[in-house]
Amino acid sequence: MPTTPTPRQIAILIYPGVQSLDLTGPLEVFSGAQRLIEATGRPDRGYEVHILAPGGQPLRCSSGLEITPQGELEESGPKFDTVLVAGGVGRRGVEREEEILDWLKQASGRARRTASVCTGAFLLAAAGLLDGRRATTHWAYAQELQRSYPEVLVDPDPIYVRDGDVWTSAGVTAGMDLALALVEEDLDREVALAIARHLVMFLRRPGNQSQFSATMRAQEPRRDPLREIQRLILEDVGGEHSVEALAARAHMSPRHLARTFRAETGVTPARYVERVRLEAARRRLEETNDLLAVIAQSCGFGTPETMRRVFLRVLDVGPAEYRRRFRGAQARSSAAA
Numbered sequence: 001m002p003t004t005p006t007p008r009q010i011a012i013l014i015y016p017g018v019q020s021l022d023l024t025g026p027l028e029v030f031s032g033a034q035r036l037i038e039a040t041g042r043p044d045r046g047y048e049v050h051i052l053a054p055g056g057q058p059l060r061c062s063s064g065l066e067i068t069p070q071g072e073l074e075e076s077g078p079k080f081d082t083v084l085v086a087g088g089v090g091r092r093g094v095e096r097e098e099e100i101l102d103w104l105k106q107a108s109g110r111a112r113r114t115a116s117v118c119t120g121a122f123l124l125a126a127a128g129l130l131d132g133r134r135a136t137t138h139w140a141y142a143q144e145l146q147r148s149y150p151e152v153l154v155d156p157d158p159i160y161v162r163d164g165d166v167w168t169s170a171g172v173t174a175g176m177d178l179a180l181a182l183v184e185e186d187l188d189r190e191v192a193l194a195i196a197r198h199l200v201m202f203l204r205r206p207g208n209q210s211q212f213s214a215t216m217r218a219q220e221p222r223r224d225p226l227r228e229i230q231r232l233i234l235e236d237v238g239g240e241h242s243v244e245a246l247a248a249r250a251h252m253s254p255r256h257l258a259r260t261f262r263a264e265t266g267v268t269p270a271r272y273v274e275r276v277r278l279e280a281a282r283r284r285l286e287e288t289n290d291l292l293a294v295i296a297q298s299c300g301f302g303t304p305e306t307m308r309r310v311f312l313r314v315l316d317v318g319p320a321e322y323r324r325r326f327r328g329a330q331a332r333s334s335a336a337a
Helices: 020-040 098-110 120-126 138-150 174-186 189-198 224-235 243-250 256-266 269-287 292-298 302-317 319-336
Strands: 008-013 047-053 082-085 113-116 160-163 166-169
Touching: 008 020, 008 098, 020 174, 020 189, 082 098, 082 120, 098 113, 098 120, 113 120, 113 174, 120 138, 120 166, 120 292, 160 174, 166 174, 166 319, 174 189, 224 243, 224 256, 224 269, 243 256, 243 269, 256 269, 269 292, 269 302, 292 302, 292 319, 302 319
Parallel strands: 008 047, 008 082, 082 113, 113 166
Antiparallel strands: 160 166
């Protein structure tokens, strides 16, 4: 009679003031994977999640929700497959607690992989687990993470980052993206896709996709003509969007448009156009096999060389290398599954 494979042991560290979705989001993903395995009879190792907190006592999340953890931090507890640290405003109160940092060092050293959601990255950094590694966190706290821990290579843009056996993710719902990526690595794409469908999520917001789009980076202008300008740029990325052309459409002088657009959005018209085009080109590189010349033309760069210069200046990598790295990351994920 076949035996049921031993489930992977997942530890999620929480504390008073934790953000509830940083816990419940990944928890739903791992639980969904376990239910799917049980329902389909797949011979895969599933998941058993342990919610741990210092002292093991009931605690209140930042939203006011009260959670009772399943256990406390033990000096020599079970060996976990994955150790995940949730984020939240309460991390400031525990970031320097030696009990937590010592436990993290020990548990991470014995685990196959370690991960954080949102500002949980601060605890990993305080424990020295991000030294010399590329990592991310919620965009609003990225500069603070870099200032506080200069040995960490902070990248504020990605939804999640994997550097060796350490994973970090951006804020809130990005923890679910991270958990889906972990499940896809452990099992396969179809399982992760089934869970994503059940949770009404995209399976993959790529790990190198920005936390927020070019339209979200720029503030929404108050004036209707400027909002119309943004709409026109988004709907026709490859169109003629010089300041003079945009000013004519807005019935303004080029100087007045440049001044008011920057005042109301925080960026110049030219920089906004560049961001939109860069974002469109990244999607094309990620999702299609189109030639670089075709992408450069359709996204408004004109020539591959112009597009390459923008990529190098903004992303520190050329379009061809960007595509290679993205496809390589996908291939490694599939091979691991």
